[in-house]
Amino acid sequence: MTKLQTLPAASGSSSAKDGKSPRRRESPGSLAFSRSARIKGLVKHAILIIVGGVMIYPLLWMVVSSLRPNDLIFREPGLWLESLEMSNYTDGWSALTHPFGHYMINSAIVVLGSILGNLVSCSMAAYAFARLQFSGKKIFFGIMLLTIMLPFHVVIVPQYILFSQIGWVNTFWPLIVPKLLATDAFFVFLMVQFIRGIPKDLDEAARIDGAGHPRIFLRVILPLMVPALATTTIFTFIWTWNDFFGALIYLTDPDMFTVPVALRAFVDSQSATSWGSLFAMSIVSLLPVFLVFLFGQRFLIKGIATTGIK
């Protein structure tokens, strides 16, 4: 119920998700008409299958190639697999200073910290913007919207100086602390949009019962904005897991490498013969994102449709 009310653009798309929006249904016209419509449909499917196939092919090929002996990667463009070669995975797993699992744990720590930070800090800020009246609200809200579009590079140099002076280089703090301070303003905006769609009567009722703002926030709003929290969680997961630039700058000690910088170290160190294990670890690194995509697609698509995340 709340979903429909709070995400107008997305609910529009989700109710028509299966392409059955009424205006598209062909009117019961003549036979000739329906035949030409069918041909048109076939052409469309053909286009989509070709485009989709070309797009996905490189990914499939990478998966297959990671299960092939190395030399085949340079002369076998097909997807046929004659034997299953797991050595790429075992070699790749132990190719760097630490086993690859070490980097995945590092990434997981940063991801979990970032998710927690975004959920707490962004939802608090969003509650204030969506429900509370305070002086300077308009200006702050405008600033918040502007920071969404601010290029990261403008702040990175002083941020680096700041964090290096505190002694935080080669720790996860520079990657996590900004999230605890709601600097991913995008999610603040997403949650503001969502909270605005929750009926105010609910707050009023709670207030009449004597609840203060912390209580309304925790007991009324937060449980109702679970879909927005889920969207935030999923996007934070994917972005943080893939984040290269931040990790490249702050993590220079191999002990602290997250997956993207570990992969980069792998590329730099590899000889031309280890593409197989490089592919294997690339696939291992994409696996969590792929799983999140499989199970969280609904929230991803909704989030994009309503807010236009990148």
Added chain:
Amino acid sequence: MSAIGELSTMTRRKGPLSKEEKKANGRDNKAAYVFLLPWLIGLVAITVGPMLMSLYLSFTDYNLLQPPEWVGLDNFVRMFGDARLHNSLRVTFTYVLVGVPLQLGVALLIALVLDKGLRGLPFYRSIFYLPSLLGGSVAVAILWKQIFGTTGLVNQVLAMVGIEGPGWISDPNTALGSIILLHVWTFGSPMIIFLAGLRQIPVMYYEAAKVDGATTLQQFWRITLPMLSPIIFFNLVLQIIGSFQSFTQAFIVSGGNGGPSDSTMFFTLYLYQKGFGQFDMGYASAMAWFLLVIIGVFTAINFIASKYWVFYDD
């Protein structure tokens, strides 16, 4: 409403406060600032503070070891004479001006094909969307490096039809093109925004047009495109801002040096090299502010131009 839509209505709407706003003014100040506290600290310490600091640093010579030394406009003067910087601007502009329209064009085209009550839409949508989730990762950049290499997948396929392809990423003429292609490959997320937009166009417009005997093409030009123009605008603004900041793909594909012969030396890559390779923090800060100005100008041009082609129904 999108963040951009919200911003533009904020600047458009002027006038006295509404009754509700007046009545409530100042009432929740204390609670509000408590809720906003993390965000406010972040704004000051992580965003605005560093922004001002980097503005200051852009007028200094600073290498992290010695204290910053004021040099006035030296860094900006240096930028004028820096041929590599000019080249990096050319590379970045090419990437943005070719990559963004191409990506949005494909996104719109596929969205149009998908929108017509097609069977299997969720499946297709997933297939098209997946690359945009993976596209920013180092892993996909590694894949790209192989595919467009001398003995990569593309050339293997070309060899099957008897064509001997160049080493796409080792040839300065095609290296940037390969990275642009990677950007186009991630058309899935704008496509989803387009799909949502297409669904919002009232059916009756098309029915009326059909009654009047309008062809499919006419319907597209006269109904779909104008009605979709706010969404196109929104995508355009977002993608341009995002593309100016692209970094990972060029970094990985070129092995971190923007090669071959600086043909993939993005502005951000050069900034990284100056700031974190040579620790020329003053110069890097000046470059960062220059980037901010460029993005600001582009966004402003976008907003001004939008008055002539974006159609608002309200």
